[in-house]
Amino acid sequence: MERVAVVTGGSRGIGRAIAVKLAAAGNAVVVGYAGNAALAGEVVTEITAAGGRAVAAQADVADEKQVAAMFDLAQERFGGVDAVVNSAGVMTLAPIADLDLEALDEMWRTNVRGTFVVSREAARRLRDGGSVVTMSTSVTALQMPTYAGYAASKAAVEAATLIFARELRGRDITVNTVAPGPTDTSFFTDGKDAETIARMAKQPPLERLGTPADAAELVTFLVSPQGHWVNGQTIRSNGGII
Template identity: 60%
Template structure:
């Protein structure tokens, strides 16, 4: 397959958790991959090795998603390596939990810079560069629809992601590029499990009628659908991939 024939995906937050699972799933479907990561070069190298073992091409690129110059460089690296970008999956995120009355505002600012400003920056570059027939997929969260004390700041940041997703889909009218979001429910990732007791994990696992936590692979399947031709008529939507959590 030539560079012009194969589809190219750029994934942020690709070094672990849901971002890694998405990268491996897209690689299995034949995408070449530009893998954006924050600081863990060793983890990113592991993902590249896994992707290449499946027969796909991949490059790792360090990029702070809250830095416009770093994100532009990530997209430029994809252009140089593969000739363009067809799919952008923005999975990079930070989760800091605290009741709002006690929230350290510096911690809140750091989370909002990654989750809100980072989404603006990545989507801005994607809107300028994704080729016709392509897709932009953002990661939201099903916490938006639940009452979970301590999640105020995080839920607010993901509500912003959904608002941007819907409006950007309309701003790209006539481009043949879809913009959607995936809103995972409780998913067994390092970020989700960190600091939770066994009782808390059991509570979240029982919240869905399927009575288990989601897996990163569950989310990756949904992303692959929205990124591919079978999902191209879905646009401006948020898919709640959460096992039925209300």
């Protein structure tokens, strides 16, 4: 039976790489996106051109009605849902003393409320034997200045995800968090000068930035039958930076 994956934040960066990799692994994919229909359409075109099946679905992850509609689409087009990857997220960097509280609210709305909304729908819709992956960040352990608001929101994601794994006992559903380190996407590089990016690339023992493919390979493993014994874990995919 064909497995079906819902990937939020699937139009760009790590989420895009995850959507494409899951499709290549044989999953039909719902490419969730917040606002850029053109980018999401490009992902769908890439997947279908390679022989896969995909559909784009606009949804604000913090809006329970839009998220429910995205899951409805998955069931209508592909017959059900077996994997949910919540890759949608926002990040604003500032010292706590200078933090814009509206920006903090936006991060918590998307990163924390969005995780709860998507996880709640996953709990109601996933077929037994399925998988959930949420996305955190290695900054929760690195504790770098200016990242407090973002890291705090992702620490909440980690805590909720591990509890969620235990709440799904008896349904053969795995729930894990992937926490990438610095990754070569616009999400990471925007607002940083070349010297800062080069310095951070040298921090891991492997001496490079992560790539979206690094995270996508790990997520694909976690939602596959081969990764099904991994459950209730936060996995730091960061080249050994911490």
